[in-house]
Amino acid sequence: MARTGGNKNLQAKLVLLGDMGTGKTSLVLRFVKGQFQDYQESTIGAAFFTQVLSLNEATIKFDIWDTAGQERYHSLAPMYYRGAAAAVVIYDITSMDSFMRAKKWVQELQAQGNPNVVMFLAANKADLEEKRKVGVEEGEQYAKENGMFFVETSAKTAQNVNELFYEIELSFESMSDANKLEAI
Amino acid sequence: MDEEYDVVVLGTGLKECILSGLLSVNGLKVLHMDRNEYYGGESTSLNLNQLWKRFRDGDKPPERLGSSKEYNVDMIPKFMMANGALVRVLIHTDVTKYLNFKAVDGSFVYNKGKIHKVPANDVEALKSPLMGLFEKRRARKFFIYVQDYEDNDPKSHEGLDLNKVTARDLISRYGLDDNTVEFIGHALALYRNDAYLDEPALDFVKRVKLYAESLARFQGGSPYIYPLYGLGELPQGFARLSAVYGGTYMLGKPECKVEFDENGKAFGVTSEGETAKCKKVVCDPSYLPNKVKKVGKVARAICFMSHPIPNTNDSHSAQVILPQKQLGRRSDMYLFCCSYSHNIAPKGKYIAFVLTEAETDDPRVELKPGIDLLGPVDEIFFDTYDRFEPTNQHDVDNCFISTSYDATTHFETTVQDVIAMYSKITGKDLDLSVDLSAASAAADSEE
Ligand SMILES: Cc1cc2nc3c(=O)[nH]c(=O)nc-3n(C[C@H](O)[C@H](O)[C@H](O)COP(=O)(O)OP(=O)(O)OC[C@H]3O[C@@H](n4cnc5c(N)ncnc54)[C@H](O)[C@@H]3O)c2cc1C
Ligand SMILES: Nc1nc2c(ncn2[C@@H]2O[C@H](COP(=O)(O)OP(=O)(O)OP(=O)(O)O)[C@@H](O)[C@H]2O)c(=O)[nH]1
Numbered sequence: 155m156a157r158t159g160g161n162k163n164l165q166a167k168l169v170l171l172g173d174m175g176t177g178k179t180s181l182v183l184r185f186v187k188g189q190f191q192d193y194q195e196s197t198i199g200a201a202f203f204t205q206v207l208s209l210n211e212a213t214i215k216f217d218i219w220d221t222a223g224q225e226r227y228h229s230l231a232p233m234y235y236r237g238a239a240a241a242v243v244i245y246d247i248t249s250m251d252s253f254m255r256a257k258k259w260v261q262e263l264q265a266q267g268n269p270n271v272v273m274f275l276a277a278n279k280a281d282l283e284e285k286r287k288v289g290v291e292e293g294e295q296y297a298k299e300n301g302m303f304f305v306e307t308s309a310k311t312a313q314n315v316n317e318l319f320y321e322i323e324l325s326f327e328s329m330s331d332a333n334k335l336e337a338i
Numbered sequence: 339m340d341e342e343y344d345v346v347v348l349g350t351g352l353k354e355c356i357l358s359g360l361l362s363v364n365g366l367k368v369l370h371m372d373r374n375e376y377y378g379g380e381s382t383s384l385n386l387n388q389l390w391k392r393f394r395d396g397d398k399p400p401e402r403l404g405s406s407k408e409y410n411v412d413m414i415p416k417f418m419m420a421n422g423a424l425v426r427v428l429i430h431t432d433v434t435k436y437l438n439f440k441a442v443d444g445s446f447v448y449n450k451g452k453i454h455k456v457p458a459n460d461v462e463a464l465k466s467p468l469m470g471l472f473e474k475r476r477a478r479k480f481f482i483y484v485q486d487y488e489d490n491d492p493k494s495h496e497g498l499d500l501n502k503v504t505a506r507d508l509i510s511r512y513g514l515d516d517n518t519v520e521f522i523g524h525a526l527a528l529y530r531n532d533a534y535l536d537e538p539a540l541d542f543v544k545r546v547k548l549y550a551e552s553l554a555r556f557q558g559g560s561p562y563i564y565p566l567y568g569l570g571e572l573p574q575g576f577a578r579l580s581a582v583y584g585g586t587y588m589l590g591k592p593e594c595k596v597e598f599d600e601n602g603k604a605f606g607v608t609s610e611g612e613t614a615k616c617k618k619v620v621c622d623p624s625y626l627p628n629k630v631k632k633v634g635k636v637a638r639a640i641c642f643m644s645h646p647i648p649n650t651n652d653s654h655s656a657q658v659i660l661p662q663k664q665l666g667r668r669s670d671m672y673l674f675c676c677s678y679s680h681n682i683a684p685k686g687k688y689i690a691f692v693l694t695e696a697e698t699d700d701p702r703v704e705l706k707p708g709i710d711l712l713g714p715v716d717e718i719f720f721d722t723y724d725r726f727e728p729t730n731q732h733d734v735d736n737c738f739i740s741t742s743y744d745a746t747t748h749f750e751t752t753v754q755d756v757i758a759m760y761s762k763i764t765g766k767d768l769d770l771s772v773d774l775s776a777a778s779a780a781a782d783s784e785e
C-alpha cells in the first residue's frame with residue numbers, strides 16, 4: 155500500500171442502494187456512458203460497471219456495483235457491502251415510499267457496512283418537480299443527521315450527476331491513506 | 339412468489355449457487371430460497387457470534403479473540419487449485435470480478451513425525467530432504483515424464499497406454515520407493531487412500547500434472563488460491579450472478595416443502611402458505627431427507643491460534659497432509675490454516691482446521707495427531723457430521739439433489755457434481771475450456 159510521489163493509482167468500490175425503479179442504473183449509465191433511457195429495463199444482465207477518473211494527482215478506477223434485484227426481498231449478500239469505500243443511497247422524489255425505504259438502506263449500511271464507508275444520499279428524478287412528494291429539506295435534513303452528503307439529481311437531464319461523482323472522488327482523495335482504497 | 343418458475347433451488351450452498359447462476363445465465367426462470375437468513379448453507383463462513391451460537395449454545399465469545407465481525411470461518415474448508423475446475427467455472431461465468439483471491443503460502447506433507455514442504459517438480463525433487471540422493475534422481479525422471487505428458491501428443495507417452503497401465507506399474511518403471519509413492523499419491527495427486535494404485539495411471543498422471551501446473555501459476559509456495567474473506571464469498575458471488583440474470587432470491591424462508599403430484603413428480607415448493615410452481619427442484623440433501631442416504635461421517639476440529647502452524651516456514655496460509663499410513667489410519671488427515679492475511683480473522687489471529695473421515699465416534703482422540711502439530715491453541719471446537727448422497731431418480735420425481743461436500747481438500751469433486759447436475763437438468767453440456775490466464779490478473783493484483 156505504500157505509495158510514493160504524486161502518481162497514485164487507486165481502486166475503489168462504490169455500491170448503489172435504493173428501491174426498484176428509483177434510478178440506480180440510470181444514474182450510473184448517465185455517469186459512465188452519458189446516456190439516458192426513458193424506458194430503462196429493470197436491471198438484468200449487467201450490474202457491474204467500471205469507470206476510470208483522473209483526479210489532480212491520482213487515477214481512480216471505480217468498481218460500481220448495482221443491486222441486480224437481490225434487494226427485492228431483502229436478500230442482498232454481505233459481499234455486496236464488503237470493502238465498499240462509498241455508498242450512494244438513492245430515492246425517487248416522486249415517491250415517499252422510496253424515501254422511507256432509503257432510510258432503511260442507510261440503517262442497514264450502518265449495521266453491515268464498513269464503518270468508514272462514505273455515504274451519499276441522492277434524491278433522483280428531480281426533473282419531475284410537478285410530481286414531487288419528498289421535499290428538498292426533508293432529504294437534506296435526514297442526510298445531515300446521518301452525516302451523509304446530499305444532492306438532488308436527475309439521470310434524465312444530467313442535473314448534478316457529475317457533481318455527485320465528483321464529490322465522491324473528492325472524498326476518496328481526502329482519505330488518501332484509507333485502507334479500503336487498494337493501490338493497483 | 340405465487341408464480342411459475344422453471345426451477346426452484348433450495349439452499350444457498352456453493353453447489354446450489356453455481357447451478358442457480360448457470361441456469362439463470364442459460365435463460366431459465368429461477369427462484370432461489372434458503373431457510374437460513376444467510377447465504378452459503380453448509381458452505382458458509384461464520385463470524386464469532388454465529389460460531390459460538392452453533393457450537394457453544396449461545397455463550398458469548400471471549401473478548402481476547404477480538405471483534406466477531408472480523409472473522410469468516412469456513413464450515414467446509416477447502417483450497418482452490420489455481421488451475422482447477424472451480425477457477426474455470428469462475429472465469430467462464432465472470433464471477434471472478436466480484437472476488438479477490440490470494441495465493442496460499444505453503445503445501446506440506448507429514449512424514450515420520452516431521453512436516454516437509456511438498457516437492458512438486460523435477461527441480462524441487464532434487465532439493466527435498468524427503469528423499470535420498472538416488473531416490474531424488476529417480477523422482478526427478480518421473481516428474482519430467484509427467485510434466486511432458488500430453489494427451490494428444492503420443493510421442494510424450496513413451497510407448498505407454500495410460501488407460502491400460504496401472505499407476506502401480508508406472509511407478510515401478512521409475513523404481514520409486516514407498517515413501518516417495520506416498521507423498522506423490524497423497525500430497526500431490528491428493529488421493530485419500532491407495533486404491534488408485536490399481537487403477538489406470540491416466541487419472542494419477544493428470545492429478546500430478548494439475549498440481550504442478552497450479553503451482554507454477556503464481557509465484558507462491560503452493561498450488562492453491564483462496565478468496566479474501568473466506569469461502570463463504572463464493573456462493574454469494576454465484577448468487578449475484580444468478581440475480582443479475584433475473585434469478586429471484588428469498589432468504590429466511592421457513593419450511594420450504596417440496597410438493598409432489600399423484601405420480602410422485604415435484605411440481606412446486608411451499609413456504610409460509612404460498613406455493614411457487616416449478617418444473618424442477620434443485621436442492622441440497624437437507625431439503626429432501628427422504629431421498630438421500632448417509633454415506634460417511636466427518637470429524638473435524640476448528641482451532642483458534644495466535645501463531646502459524648509450527649514448522650511451516652511461518653506460512654500465513656497452509657495445507658498439511660498426513661497420509662493414512664503415517665498415522666496407521668484408513669484415510670488421510672488434513673490440516674488447513676488461514677489467517678488475517680486472507681481477511682478471515684483479525685490481525686495476528688490464525689484459524690486451523692483438522693479434518694478427517696471419521697473412523698470412530700470420538701473426534702477428540704481421533705484428531706489428536708493433527709492437533710498435536712498445532713502448538714498451543716486459544717480455543718477449540720470439535721464436531722462430527724454426516725455426509726449424504728441422493729438415492730432418487732430425477733426422471734421420476736423432477737428432483738436434482740446435490741451430494742454433501744466431500745473429503746477432498748479442494749473443489750475438483752464439487753465442480754464435477756455441479757457439471758453433472760447441470761447436464762441432467764438442462765440436457766446440455768457445460769463447456770469449460772476457458773482462458774485460464776484471465777484469472778491471473780485478478781490474483782496478481784493482490785500481490
Ligand atoms: C480429511 C477428510 C475430510 C472430510 N471432509 C468432509 C467434508 O468436509 N464434508 C463431507 O461431507 N465429508 C467429508 N469427509 C467424508 C468423505 O468425503 C467420504 O467418506 C468420501 O468422500 C468418500 O468419497 P469417494 O469414495 O468418492 O472418494 P474418492 O474415491 O477419493 O473420490 C475422489 C474423487 O475426487 C476427484 N478428485 C480428487 N482429487 C482430485 C484432483 N486433484 N484432481 C481431479 N480430481 C480429483 C476424483 O476424480 C475422484 O472421483 C471427509 C473425509 C476425510 C478423510
Ligand atoms: N424522469 C426521470 N426518470 C428517471 C430518472 N432516472 C430514472 N428514471 C426512469 O425510472 C425508471 C427506473 O430506472 P432504473 O435506472 O431502471 O432504476 P433502478 O433503480 O436501476 O431499478 P431496478 O434495476 O429495477 O432496481 C426508468 O424508466 C428510467 O427511465 C430521472 O432522473 N428522471
Ligand SMILES: [Mg+2]
Nearest residue numbers: 178179196197
Ligand atoms: Mg437497475
